[in-house]
Amino acid sequence: MAWSVDWAVEVDGVSATEDMADYLMSITVSDKAGSASDSCRLVFDDTDGQIRLPQPGSALKVLLNQVPVFDGITDSVKASGNRNSGRSLSVSAKGFDTRGKAKEPQQLHQDDGTVGEFLTKLARKAGFTPTIDPDLGGIVRDYLAADGESFLHMGEKLARELGGTFKLRGTEAVLTKMGADYGLPLVRGLFQAGGGNVISYDIEPISTREIFKKTVVDYFDRSSGSVKREEAEAPAGPEVETVNLVRTPARDKAHAKEIAEARGREVEREGGTGRVTLDLDPTAQAEGLFSLSGARDGVDGTYRIDGVTHQANRSGGSTTDLGLKQPQDGAGQDERTA
Template identity: 25%
Template sequence: MIKTPVCMISADNKPLNELISKRILSVTVTDNRANEADELSIVLDDHDGALQLPKRGVRLNCLMGFKGESLHDKGDFIVDETEWSGTPDQITIKASSANFKSNIKEAKSKSYHRKTFGAIATEIAQNHKLTLVMTAALKAITLSHIDQTNESDLNLLQRLAKQNGAEMAVKKDRLLIFTAGSAKTASGKDLPTITLTRNSGDQFRYSEQDRESDHTGVSASYQDTGKAKREKVVNGDKGKVKHLKGTFANKAEAERASAAKMAEIKRQMAKFSINLAYGLPEISTESPIKLQGYKSEVDKLKWIAEKATHNYSKSGGLTTQLDLEAENELS
């Protein structure tokens, strides 16, 4: 059965008027990895010049799905760019994740001493009127000393998340911090696995790196206060070892940082991209994906969506383009 795609846009909590909604040629939502803003692009038909250029700062919401089914909320966005082009005359509206436009991106200087990751995240969330959603294990991580020097709160959280094997995102007035590649929500719940079976209409590409040509381990230095000297920890196998810059305050922090980097390297060893002719707007970044009908070495891997692009077209239906990374190590 052929489904009818649906895309609904609202501006400042009000549905678009009929003049604008009838002129939508395409809508593209790009769901990026946590440390990047999600993006919304809308192309409007302005063949008769009847449309006015939209104002920057307008808050947009996008729902995507199919007629007769529940629509999927793809997020809130703030208009930051408009473009008028021709011929044929068209207006393109570009917007980014709403909370990425707040003062969370302003540089500041501050220090945190003997605080947990959760305490730092809670303070930042409260300062920016965000609701913190963070796994208990990440909240409990103790950090010896953190200096924030001419650095935004957003960048600080991204830095701390990366050092501790986590991802962070700001979406729909929530600060989300969760374990990278875990296929879980920030609250710790399992995300539903979506199975993709090979279809003739879908284009795909699989690639893998030669394990021998990449780093086999990651090392990190830390200050051993008892011995008054620098020590080193290694995660992974000795051989071609990548050394992290800087000196960590203690062994525990160095071990977490090296383990996080090693996990990141393993996730990047295998990549899979696919264009779905029949869109799945329910897929977002971190969604666990199961592949079926491809080569056995591809099907056996556990996959995580690192980027999802959903495109609604007045003439071409609803499609989805996915970039996946392997959750587990190649054998």
């Protein structure tokens, strides 16, 4: 059967689309917020073992309907066979070179500097160019250290502390604020009988499992020689009474405030959750927004995209699966009279 989607693949900067046309069976691309790397998987028909075994380390770029959806490095090859269904060869790739220095332990400390300065030093030692949100990068810390921790680990650790997301793409390292608007395209979904681009939805627009009224962080105040607390309110609604006490104490008041505010942003994000499957939309990206209409009152609204998986295969199917969080614009609210 013919492909229903226009696809293209480049290997080491050279188009491989024509060479792959008779063998490529499926394409899967995943992009998850807060994860260290995007991923891609190409599956080939290897019935006669005619494909030369690919080697890790090749630059791979994938486009769907002429929109770039993946740019990374191949890192593994897997051969599968079944005497009833034949043989296949799958090539997996990550958004960065896993053989590089991203996961190499580093020894580095910094006194009286910013988070941005510290991460920039780590990034350059690991061979990455950093792009850091000014609000996060400008945070001042009296001491930061990587004691045998890799750049990858430190980036994820600081993102968790500061309420951000950290990702490695090629040779670029990106630290952004969770839920911030960076101009990503809005994805629209319409659910209706006999039409619309939404194939299915499974959404919990109100979730209370991770919701707290406020976050409390303890820290040691050197001037008074006593333990004090820093608090941050969360947009959880007046009916929520639970307080989130962070178990690990902060170093000082500023550090405690940063942690409390970051946990507050997490509470807002975890206010709802769900999944939606659409007809293929290669413009969808993690941390972008998705607007749903036609489902029902209380479910229609806008959501933060927490993860994206594009799937296409030569049997004719092509879909985009979205993981959703942070309901807004009416999602989770039904104003109708009971």
